[in-house]
Amino acid sequence: MNTQEIINLEHTYVLQVYPRPDFVLDHGRGCRVYDTEGREYLDCVAGIAVNALGYGDPDLLQALTEQAGKLWHVSNLYHTAPHARLAKLLCETSFADRVHYANCGASANESAFKFARRYARDRHGPDKHVIVAFTGGFHGRLFGSLAATDRPKYQEPFQPLMPGVRFARFNDVSSAEEAMADDVCAVIVEPVQGEGGVHPAAPEFLAALRRLCDRHDALLIFDEVQCGLGRTGHLWAYQGYGVVPDMLTTAKPLAGGLPMGAVLMTQRVADAVHPFDHASTFAGGPLVAAVAEKLVARVSDPAFLEAVRAKGDYLRGRLAALGSPHIREVRGCGLLIGVELDIPAADVVKAAYAHGLLTVGAGPNVLRLVPPLIITYEEIDLVVERLSALLR
Numbered sequence: 170m171n172t173q174e175i176i177n178l179e180h181t182y183v184l185q186v187y188p189r190p191d192f193v194l195d196h197g198r199g200c201r202v203y204d205t206e207g208r209e210y211l212d213c214v215a216g217i218a219v220n221a222l223g224y225g226d227p228d229l230l231q232a233l234t235e236q237a238g239k240l241w242h243v244s245n246l247y248h249t250a251p252h253a254r255l256a257k258l259l260c261e262t263s264f265a266d267r268v269h270y271a272n273c274g275a276s277a278n279e280s281a282f283k284f285a286r287r288y289a290r291d292r293h294g295p296d297k298h299v300i301v302a303f304t305g306g307f308h309g310r311l312f313g314s315l316a317a318t319d320r321p322k323y324q325e326p327f328q329p330l331m332p333g334v335r336f337a338r339f340n341d342v343s344s345a346e347e348a349m350a351d352d353v354c355a356v357i358v359e360p361v362q363g364e365g366g367v368h369p370a371a372p373e374f375l376a377a378l379r380r381l382c383d384r385h386d387a388l389l390i391f392d393e394v395q396c397g398l399g400r401t402g403h404l405w406a407y408q409g410y411g412v413v414p415d416m417l418t419t420a421k422p423l424a425g426g427l428p429m430g431a432v433l434m435t436q437r438v439a440d441a442v443h444p445f446d447h448a449s450t451f452a453g454g455p456l457v458a459a460v461a462e463k464l465v466a467r468v469s470d471p472a473f474l475e476a477v478r479a480k481g482d483y484l485r486g487r488l489a490a491l492g493s494p495h496i497r498e499v500r501g502c503g504l505l506i507g508v509e510l511d512i513p514a515a516d517v518v519k520a521a522y523a524h525g526l527l528t529v530g531a532g533p534n535v536l537r538l539v540p541p542l543i544i545t546y547e548e549i550d551l552v553v554e555r556l557s558a559l560l561r
């Protein structure tokens with residue numbers, strides 16, 4: 170099949186919820202992907218902050234093929250070694266005592282909501298069920314996670330969503346204080362908002378949320394689906410803030426590009442959850458867990474994380490120094506970077522294809538750069554060169 174035939178087939182048979190550009194990706198290596206016509210793209214999307222180790226990483230490939238030859242899936246009815254070993258690694262590298270597996274970011278967040286409601290109901294009764302979320306936050310597109318996602322346009326066609334969500338303004342302590350009451354069972358926040366335009370939380374804001382949760386016996390959930398696992402240059406974004414949540418949700422890069430999510434939690438939360446309170450056929454299967462074990466081991470290396478911080482500083486510095494009249498602000502942490510423009514980000518994303526560059530928007534005017542964490546300085550220079558040419 171040639172490129173156009175593949176595109177026609179997709180248009181004929183696939184539900185059209187994603188508009189896609191008119192090329193077909195075929196293979197990848199490192200930080201570059203190639204289309205069916207042999208064109209190369211420097212990838213600053215990485216599967217939307219997923220492919221932390223890029224494409225074709227030999228360690229991940231080895232973990233995948235070794236486990237694939239042994240056991241792919243047996244359900245959660247049985248023990249498997251990768252499932253248990255990965256949980257140990259996630260606990261040892263974080264605040265957590267226990268791990269619950271999920272299949273993606275949205276399902277990890279919905280698991281966390283269930284655990285929070287379970288915890289609150291057991292201690293305080295059914296009235297304590299409200300989840301506080303924030304303007305600009307993004308937690309997924311399922312009924313519960315969408316209810317906690319401040320996007321009226323995404324929500325409206327699917328009402329009624331999960332009830333019991335209250336919104337407060339992001340980075341606004343008094344708004345959070347107003348939203349908090351004894352009916353709140355959990356507060357969910359992204360330490361660095363990704364989809365909402367790459368906005369880091371202020372350290373004092375996260376610290377205030379911690380205090381408010383403690384005061385009301387509510388659980389603090391950090392959604393690190395996008396900003397976790399090395400993206401900010403810390404293994405977990407909360408480690409850069411020094412504010413510790415009760416639960417942390419992770420997904421995107423966890424299994425190096427295979428679908429997997431997880432909820433990390435303290436023993437206090439785990440004690441409230443009972444057998445069969447929640448379940449999933451696929452979550453935490455041996456194949457994805459074996460790959461995730463390798464990914465977490467690689468990404469948690471302090472030298473790797475230090476390099477992410479240094480490369481992030483370098484890329485942000487170079488972008489700020491471009492002096493393009495279209496760039497209003499460059500912000501972010503590590504390799505989670507937002508470039509605020511005075512023109513629609515979608516136009517730049519589109520124009521970048523011809524320059525061999527993949528980027529993605531985060532809101533109408535923010536261009537998001539989330540390359541594989543293994544990007545080299547030479548590749549960063551090339552990204553800046555291509556972006557500069559296209560902005561000119």
Ligand SMILES: Cc1ncc(COP(=O)(O)O)c(C=O)c1O
Nearest residue numbers: 273274275307308309363394395
């Ligand atoms: C912070 C955050 N939470 C949750 C999600 C939902 O993850 P998924 O698409 O894997 O369901 C996303 C996806 O972009 C995200 O960025």
